[in-house]
Amino acid sequence: MYERLDELRARTELRLSDAQLQDRSGFAALVERETRTFEHARERARLGAVEEGLCFGRIDLVHDDGPEARYIGRIGLRDADYETILVDWRAPAARPFYAATPGDPNGVTRRRHLRVRRRRVTGLDDEVFDLDGLGDADRRQLVGEAALLAALGGGRTGRMGDIVATIQTEQDRVIRARLDGVLVVQGGPGTGKTVAALHRAAYLLYTHRDVLERRGVLVVGPNPAFLRYIGDVLPSLGETDAVLRTVGDLFPGVSATRHDPYRVAALKGDTRVTALVRAAVRDRQRTPREAFGSDDLLVEADAGVLTVPGEACERIVRTARGLRLGHNVARKYAVNALLAELARAEAALLGRALPEEDVRYVGERLWAEDPVRDALDALWPLLSPRRLLRELFADAEALARVGGQAGYSPAEAALLHRPADGGAADWTVEDVPLLDEAAELLGRDDSGRRARERRAAAERAEEERYAQGVLEFTGLFEDGMMSAADLAERHRDRGPGLTTAERAGGDREWTYGHVIVDEAQELSPMAWRTVMRRVPTRSLTVVGDLAQTGSAAGAASWTGVLEPYAPGKVHVERLRVNYRTPAPIMAVAADVLRAAAPDEEPLESVREDGAPPRAVPLPAGLAGLAGLVAAERAEIGEGKVAVITADARIGAVRAALPGAAGARDLEHDVVALTATESKGLEFDAVVVVDPDALLAAPRGANDLYVALTRATRRLAVAHTGPLPPVLSRLAS
């Protein structure tokens, strides 16, 4: 297989250099060269990514016409005679490797896991499915237990790795689920939700390449550190068409990482805020009375003071609003109509006749005068989403007025007040969905572009055919959400030479072929609106754990959140086995889970071994912490230690551990994190500091649960005060 891989690599190199050397001139030749170069470079990257663990498994099957040995690997390979020598793990033929269980062997008589290092087989584990010889008690459901335990036992590196060789049956079901509809993967900590979702992305890109390659897959994660943590998985599976983003950077040009305080976040996360944004836009469409406190519009133009009667202005504002277009699009009408009135006023002032056909021309001339422009901008300004919200939040009076119109109490509206520093750092993660909402309401005056697009009708017809295909393929016909024509328009290619991920990342209106949302319990209803706009076909994988919800406006029920967007298309799968945390640590976490979410079933841990978790009193305060962390580090040898505490204590903990890194540097040996920052991550040893401070926060039991379940080997709970009763198991 490696020989064949080397041949393919050499061939790809050759094709790549041929493509680059091709020197025919002309536009078509240029495009062809770019396309070929791109394709071959991609193939080179794909072949380059599979060196380690090219082939990791084999299944023996019995057919009517004899036995078959099938090899499973990171990619599919055929020999020179076109015979399959290696089956891609994502192909249907590989499925029995993951799906065979003693109870349901799928025709497999033996499954073999191969361990290969530097092109040499260094070990193998066999499972023989001798159906007659098995009692129920032996029918453990783990696939390739020895290989799995070996993979789980290795020290952590600060980066997540792929698991193609040891995917478990329940995870395989998630990975290979259908593309259409909303698949929710609910599972406790360490059940492999994240890793399974990423393998699902790779599976979908492989199986539905025609649809997904062009539109790309969006992966939404909770914070930048998490995205870095998972960032290697898809490239190691040979995939480059995925875009990784936090909610804070879904709006191009803004990259928010800071969160609002709890109560503000709750307000901004609730869909009531859409009424506020709507009212804020409307508030900027003013009559002269609202803008200047005078009945009529008075403008000091070059010719003298021009007067437009208040009624005429009100009629124009009313009509422009009635157009039901975006604010910036309707502005064109409002400004033109007001200019026409001003042109007539000027003619009247100068005692001249103004033929109707000259009105437009005179209006354009007036538009060049600053006082005219200023006056019209005060009535109906051109607004960007950022300007709208920045000015709203900075203006306490406007907030109270607009808030009142949207049904907010004065106290609620006042919570949103924020002085404008003008810097980009002002934006919080919770502002991003509001910016997106504002962008939808404001719209863009893109009539020029539209006219050009109309001329490109032939091209568009092709796009529409494709879009129709997408809608049909994903089982979502024109149901009023979005027509094929709309979809096609949003999908217009933005020129050659960029990867799908690059094109998608900078375009707010880009719609993806599939969206994966991780730690999805943290998303507010407003964040969901923002995500859903990016996937009108509603093809999503939603991954999370309701028991780990920590954010102010996070989810309480999956169907409650998702059904309104995809009625009848939400399907929930549960993962029940914990691969990360050893059983003794999970027992401690289970006590906390009972307090946080009494209805959740505790998980079964794959790993029963491990050092007993312990409570360590720190009578002299955090001064004792450095010694404890050093001891934990010595215990784990190669590996990572995380010190996790409440927001309120993180400053003190960092001061006590000057050598520890933060969330930006997960590859460091010791990191100090808040519970929120630790979401989705894992470490060989975890030291939870001052659990009572964690419990004191809103949704504090969830935070403590998250912190305890980050450990893969060792757990210590250090406390400067008394140990909370929920952790009494540690005291015994």
Ligand SMILES: Nc1ncnc2c1ncn2[C@@H]1O[C@H](COP(=O)(O)OP(=O)(O)OP(=O)(O)O)[C@@H](O)[C@H]1O
């Ligand atoms: N089939 C598997 N083979 C090998 N390792 C696995 C497998 N499934 C999960 N793991 C490992 O278990 C750990 C936990 O996985 P992951 O982070 O995806 O869990 P999670 O459900 O997202 O957890 P959390 O809810 O706490 O974020 C990871 O190290 C992952 O690589």
